[in-house]
Amino acid sequence: MSVLVFAETSEGKYKKTALEATSYGKNVAAQLGEPLVVLTINATDPSALFNYGAEKVLSIANDSLKSFNAKVVANIIRQAAEKENAQVVIIDSNANGLYIAPMVAVNLNAGLASNVIALPSSVSPFTVKRKAFSNKAFNNCIINTPIKVIGLSKNSYGIIENPVTGTIESFSPTLIESDLTSEKMEQTAGKITIADADIVVSGGRGLKGPENWGMIEELASILGAATACSKPVSDLGWRPHSEHVGQTGKPVASNLYIAIGISGAIQHLAGVNSSKVKVVINTDPEAPFFKAADYGIVGDAFEVIPKLIEKLKEFKANNA
């Protein structure tokens, strides 16, 4: 028996969430007293996973898998799980992870818990804690089936080094047929995505208009952060829809979330609450965001942000 993690790569490199899933998997394997096997496709350096506890890396090298097809990958995970007699399968929460997890669950006739944020509190019955009600609550849930699939929530466990001596086994699964094809991908190159970012700088209607986003972009670039916005800002067309965060937009689970000129409506907070540290900058001391934040500055963004940018530049220069 084993614990199987699917570690996704992007251009041959492991995504951060793949390392987090591996770190988490190592600990689940320890709880069960089983080895950790990690499945990976077209990784340049499969052995990089040994550092996070992978005792065995099942490595697939196949050019026809360069373009992601969820059905094909979900089927490959099934083959790996069967071959390794996996009892638990762990998948991250990137766009592709969210896509395949339910498919893998059905392939393995397994119960799935998505949005899981902690190690199992018990392995018998197998009980995990997951986010629910748009971060307004958690639920503890039992997976009853012999095989269990876990969708690990981003930034919930962290990347933890745990070096082991591992082996690499090359794996050549059968690729199933699919009439679904990718016509093209459009990705903004070089920009940090909200999904990947450790820090997110977000602006609301308090910024008055799209012409004022220069300082938001600058602040984000100094911090190596992604930019985001509240719903009305994207509805008004000031910023692209892909930046809209909140209950009905993208979820944010970063280490630091900076909300500038955002009131903190319940639907906004629901989507950003699981960020670890929240900072609010708002002219109105009564803005509801102050109740949800860790640090707050009551002040005008047009005065505070330029100062913050200047001081952060100094800070970065001194701490480089």
Next chain:
Amino acid sequence: MKILVCISHVPDTTSKINFTENDTKFDPNGVQFIINPYDEFALTRAMWFKEKQGATITVANVGNPSTEATLRKALAIGADDAIRVNAEATDSFTVAKELAEIVKNENFDLVLCGKESIDYNGGMVPGMLATFLDFNFVNACIGLEIDENKATATREIDGGKEIINCNLPLVIAGQKGLVEEKDLRIPNMRGIMMARQKKLTIIEPTQTEVATATTSFEKPAAKSACKIIDNVDELINLLHNEAKVI
């Protein structure tokens, strides 16, 4: 084209969430229930196919009798008929299996779902449903065109989008972009009147085993009060030395 839109019945986005029976049950007291916001995008897109391409729309929900008001609302928006599977929707795996039975029995070629229910935020039912049926599946769908039996779907990916071509039958998990928010339909008086005459079939579940079960709920720990700071130097200092996030 026969379209099934899967509708989940969820607490309104402004709801305060509470639990009862020792935190083992969700407390529906005082909660207003709505059509899951993502499913509204799916339903509105289905209406477009109905009006422009002559599709028929069935809406389905797995739930107890209290969800019928939500199905009636979908009928008032313009769906042709509705099906309720009479079971508590506690486990996505069984919900997807029940929905798969409906799709098989009625030969739907397009199934539109939302990307997640805003209550349990599972994001599981659509992908499970597609896999039970061995249909094509597109997650996080932000655009969908159908031409005969060919679909072109746009999927949101981290930092961009992907355009996908595939054949029907197809299941999608949709969101905003499928239609724009300003184009979302709301029921009008005529729709509400007509909805009363439309067929709402209740069927009994076929599944008895559950794959997952909730044992308890928790609320996030109470937060300590926000530290109000009056200058940016102090903010940088706290973020660096106390919170250790920069």
